[in-house]
Amino acid sequence: MKRRPCPARLRQPTWRSALLACTCLAAATASAQDRFAGLLEETRPLATRWQTDYRGTLELGLGYSSADNFMAGQYNGLQEQGGTLLGNLDWRRFAGAESYWQASLSDLGLATREGELRWGVPGKLRLSAGFDHQQQVRNNSGKTPFQGDTVLTLPADWVSGLTTASWTALPGALQRFDRELERNNYYLSLDSRLNANWQLGSSLRYSTREGTGDTGGAIYIDAASGDGVLLPAPIDHRTLEADASLGYSGDRLHLQASLAWSDFDNRDAALRWQNPYGSFGPRVRYPTGEGALALAPDNSQASARLSGHYLFTPRLRLHFDGSYAVAEQDQALLPYSGNPALSVLQPLPRDSFDGEVATTHSRARLQWQAHPKLDFQLSYRLRDRDYSAPRDGYRYIPGDGGDQSRPELTVYNRSHDLLSQTLELEANYRLPLRGQLTLGYAWEEIERRNAATEDTVEDRYSLEYRVQPWQSLGAKLGLTWADRGADTYQWDQSWYALLDSALINATPDSQRYSNHPLLSQYYLANREQQQVKLDLNYLPDPRWSFNLNLLWREDDFDKSVLGVTETRLQSLQLAASYLPHASLQFNLHAGLDRYEADQGSRAFRGGQEKNAFAVQAPLPQASDPARNWFLANRDDSLVLGGQLQWQPREELEFELDYRFVDTRARQDFSPVAAADLNPANLPTVDTRLHQFDASGLWHWQEAVSFRVQYRYYRYQSDDWAWQGVSANTIDKVLTFGQRNPNENVHYVGLSVLYRWH
DSSP states (O other), rough: OOOOOOOOOOOOOOHHHHHHHHHHHHHSSTTTTTTTTTGOOOSSOOHHHHHOSSSSEEEEEEEEOOOOOOOOTTSSSSSSSEEEEEEEEEEEOOTTTSOOOEEEEEEEETOOOOOEEEETTTTEEEEEEEEEEEEEEOOOOOOSSSSSSSEEEEOOTOOSSSSSGGGTTTTHOOOOOOEEEEEEEEEEEEEOOOOSSSEEEEEEEEEEEEEEEEEEEEEESSSSEEEEEEEEEEEEEEEEEEEEEEEEEOSSSEEEEEEEEEEESSSEEEEEEEBBBBOOOOTTSSOOEEEEEEEOOOOOEEEEEEEEEEEEEETTEEEEEEEEEEEEEEEOOSSSSOTSOOOOSSSOOOOOOOOOEEEEEEEEEEEEETTTTEEEEEEHHHHHEEOOOOOOEEETTBBSSSSOGGGGOOEEOOOOOEEEEEOOOOOOEEEETTTTEEEEEEEEEEESSSSSSSEEEEEEEEEEEEEEEEEEEEEEEEEEHHHHEOOOTTTTHHHHHBOHHHHEEEOOGGGGOOTTTEETTTTTOOOOEEEEEEEEEESSTEEEEEEEEEEEEEEEEOOSSSEEEEEEEEEEHHHHHHHTTTTTTEEEEEEEEEEEEEEEEEEESSSGGOOOOOOOOOOOOOGGGGEEEEEEEEEEEEEEEEEEEEEEEEEEEEEEEEEEEEEEEEEEEOOOSSSSSSOOOOOOOOOOOOEEEEEEEEOOOSSSEEEEEEEEEEEEOOOOOHHHTOTOOOOOOEOOOOOOOOOEEEEEEEEEEEEEE
16 A cells, blocks of 8 residues: 655654654555544655665765855864865665664765764674764964974074064065864774673774864063964874773663773974074074974873662662773973073983873762652762872973073972862752752862862752743742852962972062962852852743743852952843744744953062062052952853744755854953053954854655755954954064954755665
8 A cells, every 4th residue: 555645744753753653554554444544644754754764865965165264164174165075875774683784974075074884683782883084173364484393494584583573584484374173083882782681882992183283382581571482283193092891780780880991192292493583692592593392292091980870679779980090191201492502401300201190080879769759869979189290300491591490490290189079968849830849958078289278168058949830831940059168278389389499498488479379269269159040931832832041140259359259140041932833833042141250460570579468668569459450351142043944845845044143252450559550441352153054855756855055154253362463463472463253154055865765
């Protein structure tokens, strides 16, 4: 019996599609005189049928982008003007309960292509092999005079000078470079069910990451007067990962154990560049001087994990999850300086760092239903990071700008051990009108080593109420209050851990700090947090649905004089859906977010002006509150969007999607009493995005369909940090001179789909 055509329908949930598939099979054998046969008619849209009933689908076509870009094509491989091949393949075959195989390929003509080949026996074995190619394109409008890869040199006719303005050969030497990263992943995986209780899994993954990024470097003797450059940085990474897992599922006990190992290999150890400046002596300035930076070191990690749950009784359950990982790094250390002409009297204390970090994560959660309306949840989390590395003194050469420093300027590597413990208790009570009341309390303690605050303790209280007074209306209100208290703020702790005792003893007590004593790091400071969250869902009838989400949060760093003192976040999200007909659906959404932060600091110089503890006039700069400056940051973002899905006929489908994003960032300074300080507000940064997508699908025949796609992309930004800034605008910093994004891109794609049984 021939199946009857489908009426026009939109996408349906997976469970409904499966149910309708069963009814279609029954319809094929139903008698024409059966008065219930109409209930068994085929009701799935054609798009759903060919996704499930056909053995394979091949899509081939062409796409065209109207302009080069780096925002519209940042991750999708459409960053270049011109045509691209569109290719997708999905091919599968099932042999009942014996075996199956499936092959899939997507984006074959783009740099974002991926594919997988899978073979298996249903419920017993699955073997997969595949690849995944990813690409990221960043702002490529910048230029650099440097040539080379890991060793960057200047043109032979370079004209040096003390500042960038004196480099007369710079305009002719500037050349574009691609800031692109490509990552290729290749993998094999095996999943097998050994019997009714045991499962085995393993995978092997190899990935490469290649391209050009960017970094900053400087040559100096005193960091306050360095000769800075922005540099193209090579990226050539290799990563090998392997894991194996064993799972057990019983009536009460479920376990999952796994072992994992990874190895990271950076093909490049260092980045060297020729000094373009004419500062310092003949060994440092152009043309013989050079600087060097170490790149990411080779490292490896091994880890083990055990997770699962145990059912004591139908009302009492325990969940647990624990892991232990050890990361090692023993790459050979680079010389103190990349400039061999500089004098080094004391060698490195060791050939390689030989460092190790052990990390432990564990979590346990106990769930207990004490009453049909009341249940409790108790959980505990632990995070322990333990450094194991020899502490050595390094008599470094600052900024490749001179000979080895004096012995008292030796610095030491520091360990940053961390222990975090969190205990949470939650109670849920079911109320009338489908309501539920949830009370929660959490206690968190974090202990740190070589930090300004060794110990912080936070208490968090939460209250949540859910209610559904009518079938069409649901609401959820959440309140949170948290209070974090810290030990006495020791501004000199990291300073003592870094420096040599000879320098410490030679420094006056009033100058033994890196950050000003009144400036607190926000993640270590005392803080009170308040949060209110409201969610509303309203369905007046089956055709309409509305959602409203409100969020307000305030963080008050009440003990901080300088640094971040307060942050505020307000968020409003609206969404609506309308289904006037089974073949037509509208969706609208809007969002408004505002983030505000207040922070401050004090402007002062070094030497005698660095005394932060004087109380009698005349006050040194570091002790003078009249030199405090305060900055108010505000970020606003507006998001609007809408979608339309329309299937006027069974063989014709349309989809429209529009989104608008507008973000604005403001930074306003408060007046400063000091006569020599007159900060000006930074210009507002405005970024706008318009994106419109339209697609249509025409099922010409049951085995052949045509697809058309269109995208309009408009992106604009006026970031003051790039606006009108050329490569030599800043006297002591060579930049890329990149421009703000201003993109207007059209994309069109045409393809044909062929399906076979």
